[in-house]
Amino acid sequence: MNGLREDGHLTDLALEYALDGAPLDATRAHLDTCGVCRARLEAARDIELPAMPELAAPTAPVLQTPEPANRPWMWAVWLAAAAVAALVAVPLLRPADDGLRVKGAGLSLQVYRDEGETSARLKDGDPIAPGDRLGFRVRNRDAGYLMVLGIDSADAPYLCYPQHGGGSAEEVGESPRPRPLPEAIRMDDTPGTERIVAVLCEGPFDFETMADAVSEDDLPAGCTMDGLTLEKR
Amino acid sequence: MTTAAPTLDLSALYKEHGRLVLRRIRRFYRAEQAPDVLHEVFARAIEKADTYRGEASPIAWLYGLTTRHCLARLRDERRRRELLEEVGEVPWTCPITEPTTEARVFLAELWRRVDPELAQIGVYYYLDGMSQADIGELLGVTGRTVSNRLQQLSDLARDAAGGSP
The missing domain is CATH 2.60.40.2550 (Immunoglobulin-like)
Incomplete structure (x- = not known):
């Protein structure tokens, strides 16, 4: 992958490789000399990542988070619990008393x-x-x-x-x-x-x-x- | 009992690459909407774990996954949106300074009408400014395939623009 746009700057994807500490070969020289892309790198590092709650244990009820969770993550916790259960082939959902x-x-x-x-x-x-x-x-x-x-x-x-x-x-x-x-x-x-x-x-x-x-x-x-x-x- | 199904360490993936996903989401969504989309993408990552081929770095896989999810989500939203719509300050992106007519047509409304793969190719090309070779590598197709698909997109854009070049 080259990682450079027609105007010579890094693509957003190439920027991600650089942020990960492994810039694409073709972008190294550009990063050394381009103030615009270096500023983009700095700005990208500033983004704040929301906290992620602990994942539910495989035996946890699906519809309750085991730990207080940020509201938007409720669904991820459910899904993660379901995915884990599927992987270990253990029935996760309770039988039909619901x-x-x-x-x-x-x-x-x-x-x-x-x-x-x-x-x-x-x-x-x-x-x-x-x-x-x-x-x-x-x-x-x-x-x-x-x-x-x-x-x-x-x-x-x-x-x-x-x-x-x-x-x-x-x-x-x-x-x-x-x-x-x-x-x-x-x-x-x-x-x-x-x-x-x-x-x-x-x-x-x-x-x-x-x-x-x-x-x-x-x-x-x-x-x-x-x-x-x-x-x- | 365990299975041979591929697994992803979601916590590690989130910790190491959550910002990548969030940055990509911000290309399409405002800051206040991004956390909701972020959780959806990671939920999707679990679901699509079998498509991760175990490359040394999941960057390209997550980037593609996030792009596809955002486009599908935008496509299904009730409010029509242009991909060029202002989504607030995104200081790490570098806008294409002079979008062509076909780029404008694509980003305004054509992206919604074409098939998901073509929409994705168009976004990488017109919005991200990626080369055809890089798009092909990201999607796992040849550069010729990308070239043919872009030609198709260009024709559609010209038709949509009323035949003007």
Whole structure:
């Protein structure tokens, strides 16, 4: 890798190598002579990294952080616990004493509100507030393609999960126990009803197609849905 | 019982390279939004641990992972955004001083309409100013592939700009 832009300065990626103490060969001479890039290096070093809480032990309950954690890290802790459990093949989630709804379709969506050190599971009709951070757990008896969508009070759909898939549903294996999804959403300021649904289909689909289908309550064949409605005040 | 699945020491990764991820996020998001995105990227890192090929340094892997996550996140946001939108002071970046017309078209709205890989290539090229060879190395494809994809992007940008050069 060369690491130099057309104008001769370091690319942002090359800057990272330099910050790591291993500048790319082609950038060494430039760094010796360029005041601009040396100033960039100094500025980059000043960035403040938020604290990271200790990771949960493999046997810790998924939905409670073992240590007081900065609020935004709640979800990372959950996911880390789930990942560790998966690696050691130890069932992490407690058996079905958690009040899950079991629907004939074999898909169940749980929505949780991050409340700092803990989280609260939301039920249909529960109030939420602007700025609330919501996370999800999904149980699906069948493998397929999964997406979680929201529809706001103006009937505008938005994607809740997967946010990393470029608008495509995520292929998932069967999950007989609820598993936490690794992405959360934060509520905006607009008051009104928010409908949140999980959709599982036998085949791939995208956000635009499914948003229309959910809005019109016209789910394609081979798809199942579960969801709830929240009141944003 | 253990498995042969790849593992990442998340704490060590965060401690050693969290700032890298945060800096990259700040290229796309304001300071107040960055911590939320930061935690998402590390959650994603656990999920995608099997794609880390065990290079001596995870810098390129994390840089790519963060870029992809930010683009996907921006693409799915309800509020339309331009990639050139002001995100506050980012003193360690060095802006491209004279963006071309196709760069402007790409960064304004075209990035959202093209496939994720092409959007990523466009960001590395138009926003970061990386060479085609460096982009190819980062993505694990040949420079020719990058060149072809950039030509495709250029054509799309020209069409979007109404055929003007």
